[in-house]
Amino acid sequence: MKFTLPLLLLVSLLQACSQTSAPPPAIAPQTPQHYFAKVDADAIPQVAAFYQLSEAQQQQFLQFYHQTKLQQLPGNKRLEMFLHQQLSNFHYEGKNYSASQTMQLMSGNCMSLAVLTTALAKLVNIEVGYRATYGEPMLNFSGDLFISSDHVRTYLFSQDEPDPDRLITQKAAVAIDYFPDRLDRLGAMFDHRRFAAMMYNNLAADALLADDQNKAFWLTQAALQQDPTYSASINLLGILYRRAGDLASAQQWYEFGLKHSINPAAIAGNYLQVAQELNDNAAIHRLEALLQQSNDDNPYNWFYLAYQAEQQQQQDKAILYYQKLLEQAPYLHRANLALARLYLQQNNNTAARTVLRQALRYSYEQGQVAMYKAKLQAVNERQSGQAQPE
Structure with missing residues (x-):
């Protein structure tokens, strides 16, 4: 791969962090939005649309799930079996699809697989969890953007209650993963709202790569409505304001991101470039020190x-x-x-x-x-x- 273009910005498509203590109140910056024209309502899907399946798709799954010969198996195992059967010829491509599209096309990225898994789990009331994993990512350059696609693993939890007489009280779970590589590094667990924010952020990154900054902005706003402190979307907002020439607004969002991010390396790296353009020496020294001390898990x-x-x-x-x-x-x-x-x-x-x-x-x-x-x-x-x- 040839790296011929100047490296200016980072878009992190998938990124997750845990919250182990109560975070400070997230009071988002009030920055101008007039740089970004409104888009049609159908350009910003509702969260429920991610998980919609056709009637035929639902019946296909439910007929498999309720087979008499499988009833001795836990529900999460039956769902895993269905996915294994359906996805044996699944084609991996870096596209973000809804659950219905993923099942119809039998292709998509790891988020598409997670969306489909979640949609099926919802039909039979199986609890779902998500976890960031860091294997070797897909790395790409597009214009002045450096694209890093990380990975998410979905967990289907057992419907059985933990045994209170046992020391281990966590629910059993099966993992659904494209690439369960033994060298993957596991990140933090996260919830449905963070997952929805990640999906919106992926779509926003797609729009940015297509040079549709208006759509990218409003998809990013949708992501932050799901999770106001999702650092990947905060980072993307900083990039969009920088591209619009409003360095002051970019700086406000980066400061907000640093305040609320547990792993701030990506934000600090992009903020450093804005600080250099603003000749803000205090911020430059602070960010360089932060990067030296950071132990970002990605x-x-x-x-x-x-x-x-x-x-x-x-x-x-x-x-x-x-x-x-x-x-x-x-x-x-x-x-x-x-x-x-x-x-x-x-x-x-x-x-x-x-x-x-x-x-x-x-x-x-x-x-x-x-x-x-x-x-x-x-x-x-x-x-x-x-x-x-x-």
Whole structure:
């Protein structure tokens, strides 16, 4: 993949954070909306529309679910069986579909699968939960946007009540996931309102990629009506105001996001660019310190920041951000290679060798193992003077 365009902005399509204590009141900034023309009402779907299924689709599922031979199984297992049967030939594509569209087309992204799973669960009163997971994402550049699609896992909980005589009182659950990779890092659990906000935010990102900033704005507003402190949508609002030339409003939303986000790396990274344009040195120093101290649990926010630092010839910052990324996802070979390259540019052969050895420990594919061994040999030869650095 060629990275030829300047990296300015980050759109995080899927992002979730937990709330372990009562958050401060979310008083959203009152910023002007006249930059963004109203769109037709049907352009902003209602939440219920995400989960609508046709009568035929409902009957197809219910006939399977109520089969006599399956009645000995818990409801969540029966739903899982139906999805496994229906989705054996499912085609993954990065599109956001409603439940009905997903079932009809047998395609979509991980959110589409989660929407369909939720719609079916609603028909038979099965409790649903969601969790962010961070495997290697799809990364893409579009104009001045860096697109990172993360992943969501859906849980179908048992309808049986926990046994009060047992130490473990959590309900049993089955996980519905496109890619249950053993190397995925699990994020926080979240609820239906956060999930709806994520769906609106995905649609807003689609609109932004289509250069429809008006639609993107109002979809983002719909997301924040579901979850007023959803950081991905706050981040997107900052991007939209920045594009509209209103840096002051962008700054207000970024400040709001920092106040309410548990993992603020993506917001801080975009806010830093606005602060630089405003020549706000106090904000610049504060944001740089925040990024150094942050332990954002989404490793791919660090990928964006590291790449941005490289583009700006800030090697030390890039190294720091790649290190943070690899603390979360040591198996991501692109980050290992990038960090080793930066160390070699600084003539730090020892650090480069350490990174490559660590990468070898997390390499399972034959091609990756061979690649890391070859690079380790090249570093050893370079240090011994048998080969000249490029």
